[in-house]
Amino acid sequence: MDGIHDMGGVDGFGPVDAPPAEPVFGEDWERRAFRVSMATMMALQPGGGFRHSIERMDPAHYLSSSYYEHWLTGVATLLTEAGLTTNEDLDERSGGRFPLSRADRGVAPATPEPDRTEPRFKIGDRVRVREWHPSGHTRAPRYVQGKRGVVTRLDGAENLPDFEAHGGGKVLDPTYSVRFTPRDLWGEGGADGATVNVDLWERYLEEDA
Amino acid sequence: MSHDHDHGHDHHPEPLAPIEARVAAIEAVLTEQGFFDTEMLDQLVSHFEDNLGPLNGAKVVARAWVDPDYRSRLLADGTAAIAELGFGGPEGDHMVVVENTPDVHNLVVCTLCSCYPWPTLGLPPKWYKAPAYRSRAVREPRVLLAEMGTELPDDVEIRVWDSSAEVRYLVLPERPSESEGLAEEDLVALVTRDSMIGVQRL
Numbered sequence: 001m002d003g004i005h006d007m008g009g010v011d012g013f014g015p016v017d018a019p020p021a022e023p024v025f026g027e028d029w030e031r032r033a034f035r036v037s038m039a040t041m042m043a044l045q046p047g048g049g050f051r052h053s054i055e056r057m058d059p060a061h062y063l064s065s066s067y068y069e070h071w072l073t074g075v076a077t078l079l080t081e082a083g084l085t086t087n088e089d090l091d092e093r094s095g096g097r098f099p100l101s102r103a104d105r106g107v108a109p110a111t112p113e114p115d116r117t118e119p120r121f122k123i124g125d126r127v128r129v130r131e132w133h134p135s136g137h138t139r140a141p142r143y144v145q146g147k148r149g150v151v152t153r154l155d156g157a158e159n160l161p162d163f164e165a166h167g168g169g170k171v172l173d174p175t176y177s178v179r180f181t182p183r184d185l186w187g188e189g190g191a192d193g194a195t196v197n198v199d200l201w202e203r204y205l206e207e208d209a
Numbered sequence: 210m211s212h213d214h215d216h217g218h219d220h221h222p223e224p225l226a227p228i229e230a231r232v233a234a235i236e237a238v239l240t241e242q243g244f245f246d247t248e249m250l251d252q253l254v255s256h257f258e259d260n261l262g263p264l265n266g267a268k269v270v271a272r273a274w275v276d277p278d279y280r281s282r283l284l285a286d287g288t289a290a291i292a293e294l295g296f297g298g299p300e301g302d303h304m305v306v307v308e309n310t311p312d313v314h315n316l317v318v319c320t321l322c323s324c325y326p327w328p329t330l331g332l333p334p335k336w337y338k339a340p341a342y343r344s345r346a347v348r349e350p351r352v353l354l355a356e357m358g359t360e361l362p363d364d365v366e367i368r369v370w371d372s373s374a375e376v377r378y379l380v381l382p383e384r385p386s387e388s389e390g391l392a393e394e395d396l397v398a399l400v401t402r403d404s405m406i407g408v409q410r411l
Contacts (some may be wrong), residue, residue, distance in 0.1 A: 005321055006232060006321060007320050007321075007340055007343040007344040008320035008321075008343070008344065008347045008348070008371065009339070009347055009348040010344040011344070011348075013339075013340040013344050013345065014341055015341060015356055016221060016336050016339070016341045016342045016345070016353065016356065016357055017336055017339070018334070018336040018342075018357060018403075018408070022334055022335060024258045024262075024331065024332055025254075025256060025258075026335070029229045029232050031254055032236065033228075033232050034234045034249075034254060034257075035236075035250040035251070035253075035254060035407070036232060036235045036236055036239060036245075037245070038250060038253055039239050039245050039246070039250055039383070040235075040239065040244070041242050042244070043239070043242070043244040046239055051321075054322070063340065066335075067323065067335065067338045067339075070230060071230060072228070072232060074266065074321070076231070076234075079235065079238055079239075084238060084242055085238045089238075090231070090234050090235075090238075091226070092232070093230075093234035093237055093238070094226035094227075094230040094231045094233070094234040095226055095227075095230055096223060096224055096225060096226025096227070096230065097222060097223040097224065097225050097226055098225075098226055098231050098234060099225060112394055121350040124342075137376060139321065139373050140320055140373075141320050141371065141373060143320070143347065153305075155303065155374070155375065158374065158375045172372065175374045175375060175376075177305075177370075181257055183214060183369050184346070191349065191351065193350060193351065193363060193365070193366055193367060194350050194366070194367040194369060195366070195367070195368050195369065196347045196369045196371060197368060197369065197370050197371065198371045198373055199371070199372060199373045199374035199375070199376050200373065200374065201374060207261070
């Protein structure tokens with residue numbers, strides 16, 4: 001989905017606030033949020049569904065909350081969707097409003113997709129990233145969809161999270177690193193002297209004829 | 210904000226429950242469902258706090274600086290070479306090491322979430338997961354690096370790596386010229402987390 005999480009190239013966020021050092025967990029609730037997230041992932045095995053539970057957050061809530069609040073909101077959403085609690089129950093237990101993510105609009109393929117393990121592309125091939133803006137989970141960032149680039153590395157077949165996140169099971173698909181120039185990505189606004197290398201599954205790519 | 214300012218729909222939903230109370234609510238649900246083994250989870254958290262962190266990555270870098278054969282293996286198969294030093298596991302089983310040279314500078318980002326090589330760098334710092342870094346690293350890396358204190362000459366090529374699939378990246382920084390003659394264990398102390406993400410040159 002073209003969610004708030006998909007931030008590559010978005011303007012306006014200002015300088016990076018990078019203190020020289022920080023503890024692994026700044027506050028005790030962050031450590032506890034990490035624990036409940038790990039416990040939920042072990043219990044539900046959501047795969048790509050965990051990332052997608054965060055991607056579905058209300059955009060205003062996403063931007064106004066910190067990282068481990070994203071995790072907490074995601075796992076609360078997954079536990080609710082798994083029928084282990086309800087939003088009303090969580091409101092009551094927490095003594096206020098417990099915001100959850102939006103409903104999952106993604107769909108699994110109608111018929112099971114086959115594993116693909118033999119890469120179709122080789123190093124140096126020019127490819128175009130498909131442009132399809134799915135309603136569900138994908139790892140093809142919006143800023144490369146529809147863009148042309150060059151395959152620079154083959155990384156082997158991996159589970160494609162797009163299907164698994166919506167109940168489509170684990171399906172293998174070759175992965176690649178694809179190199180884009182700033183002109184490829186940002187047109188006349190692209191600066192020289194940099195490349196952006198994005199790791200993409202084969203089902204995201206097509207030949208650049 | 211004015212409270213008598215009414216557009217005819219709900220601008221004032223019930224306030225959010227405090228974050229600590231929301232965490233406690235999920236802890237209670239998981240406990241009731243039998244999914245909350247606090248002893249095991251605390252061990253896991255301690256593992257992240259005590260065993261995983263940039264010191265591991267620094268040992269990899271220092272070894273590559275003193276041992277050309279190791280450096281070759283590291284660049285050819287990062288996962289296997291890092292495992293030689295005892296580091297591996299989740300978010301570290303598809304490692305690619307990218308080498309800085311006088312002409313090339315590498316920078317690692319995850320624009321979609323927070324992908325990061327846990328075994329060699331630990332959990333990512335807050336800024337790595339925040340919108341400013343994730344949005345700008347792919348759009349204006351040279352400006353961003355300069356703002357973060359790393360001014361690169363225009364003729365240095367920047368390679369940004371967006372870890373959007375299963376590979377996790379570690380930058381192999383250049384060995385500082387003034388480090389000639391230092392022993393491997395002393396070199397470890399020179400290697401910073403930020404240099405292995407690529408926002409700093411040593």
